[in-house]
Amino acid sequence: MLEVLSYKFMQNALMAAFLASIVCGIIGPFIVTRRLVFISGGISHISFGGLGIAYWLGINPLYGATAFSLAAATWIGFSKQDKMSESDLIIGILWAFGMAIGIIFIHLTPGYAPNLMTFLFGNILTVPRFDIFIISILVLVITLSVLIFYKGFVSVALDEEYSKARKLPVRSLNIGLLILIALSIVTLIQVVGIILVIALLTIPVAVAKEFSIHFKKIILISILFGISICLLGLFISYYIEFPSGASIVIIGSILLGVVKGVKKILKMKLNLDETIN
C-alpha cells in the first residue's frame, strides 16, 4: 500500500487533491452563499476556449485557461453595476461559446487529442509536476487574499448595501472575489475537469452548512470534506481505474445525501420524542 506513495504521479496526485480541497473550502462558501454558482460555471466553461487555443498553439493549456477565466471574471465584474446575480443571458451564451471555441481549436490541432477527456472531466493521476508548481502559487495567492480581505468579503456577501453605506470598496471587493473564483477554477480543472469543477466548489459547502452556521467553520469543514472525497476518488481511480473526477463527484454527492438523510431522521426522532414527552 505505502509503496504507491513513492510513485511520482501519486505524489503529484496527492498534492493536487490537497491543493484542490483548500481552494474549494475557501472559495466555495462564497460562491454558494452569494449564489454565484451559475457565474462560476460560466467562467469555468469559458476557460475551455483559452485552453483549446493554448493547446493548438502548443503551449501549456493551463495558461490559456487562466487567461480566459481571468478575462471572463474581470469582464463580469466590471459589467455588473448592481448585484452580481444578473446578466445571466450573456454568461449563458459565453458559456457555450467558450466550449465551442475550445472544441474547434482542439479539433484543428493536428494529431490525436488524447487530453480532451482529461480537460473536460479531469484526471488527478496525470497532473504534471510543473502544473502542481503553478497551482501551488495560485492557491497561495487565493489563501492570502481571502485572509487579508476576509472581513470585507464577508461583509459584502452578507449585505452589499450596508457595506456601501459603511463606505467599503464594494465594487473592488466584488471584482476581486470574481478573480479569485477564476483562479480557483483553474486549479480545480486538473483534478475534476471543466465540467465537474462546479461540483467540487459546491458539494463540500452543502455538507459543511449542515454542521455549522459559522462561516469560518464552514470553510474548515469544507476543506476537510474536500480532502476526504478527493483522496477517496484518487484511490478508487488508482485501484479500479474509474475516472477520478467523476468518482470524486459521485462520492461527494452520496455523502451529502447521507448527511442530509441522517440529519432529517435525527430531527424527526427529536420531534417524536418531544411529542411523546
Added chain:
Amino acid sequence: MKRIIEVKNLYFGYEKNLVLEDVNLDIFEKDFLLIIGPNGGGKTTLLKLILGILKPWKGEINFYDDNISKKIGYVPQFSSFNKNFPISVFNMVLMGTIDSKNFIKKYKKEEIEKTKEILDKLDLYYIKDENINSLSGGLLQRVLIARSLVADPKVLLLDEPTASIDITSQLNLRDFLLELNKKITIVVVTHDPTSFAQIYDHIACVNRRLFYHGRGELDAQLLEKVYGCPVELLGHGIPHTLLKEHI
C-alpha cells in the same frame, strides 16, 4: 436646533426615470424626523442618497458637523440583506463595526466588548449564537438596530422598521427610539406612520417631490396631493393624529 444635514435641490433617478425632483430637506441635531409617502414614492432612494450609496444627478447633500457623514447608522429594509448567508446574531452585530478603514484589520477588543454591551442593552445576548435566519421579525429588527448602534451613530436612519413586526414589537420599538432620541437624531422612513404619529418633531412627505413640515402642520389637502388620493381612502395608514385638529 442645530442643522446637521442639508439636502438641497436634489434630483435623482434610475436609468432615465426621475424618482426625486428638487428635494430640499434639513435634518437637525436630536431631531425625530418622520418620512412618509406611498410605496414607490422614493423614500428608500432618498435614504440611500443621504448614506452615499447612490450619487445625486443634481443638487447637493451637505453635512454640517465633523465627520457626521461617517456617523450615520443605517437600519435597512428587511429584505435587503442576503438571507442565504449563514451568520450568528453576535457576528452580524459585530460586523456593524466594519468601515473603510478597518476592513483589512482584525476585530479589536473594544469592538467585541461594544458588541456584547449593545446585545445586552437590546436584550439580545441570550440569542447571540443563533442563526439570524431563524429569528422572528421583531427579533431580527432588533438585531439590525443593534448592528447599526455598535458604531456609535449620531444619526440613525431606519427604513420601514415597523413592516413585518407585530404590534407589541412596534410599540417597543417606538419607546426604544424615543429613548435613543434623547442622544441622537432619528429618521424613520415608513409608508405606515401609525406607530410614530405621537412622537415625531418634523415630518416629510415624499412622492417624487418632498413636502416638509413641523408638528401639527399637516392637512388633508397636502396628504391628498402627496398620496394622490383622498385621505379617507388611505385607511388606517394615515392616522388622524398626523393631521391638523379639524379633521
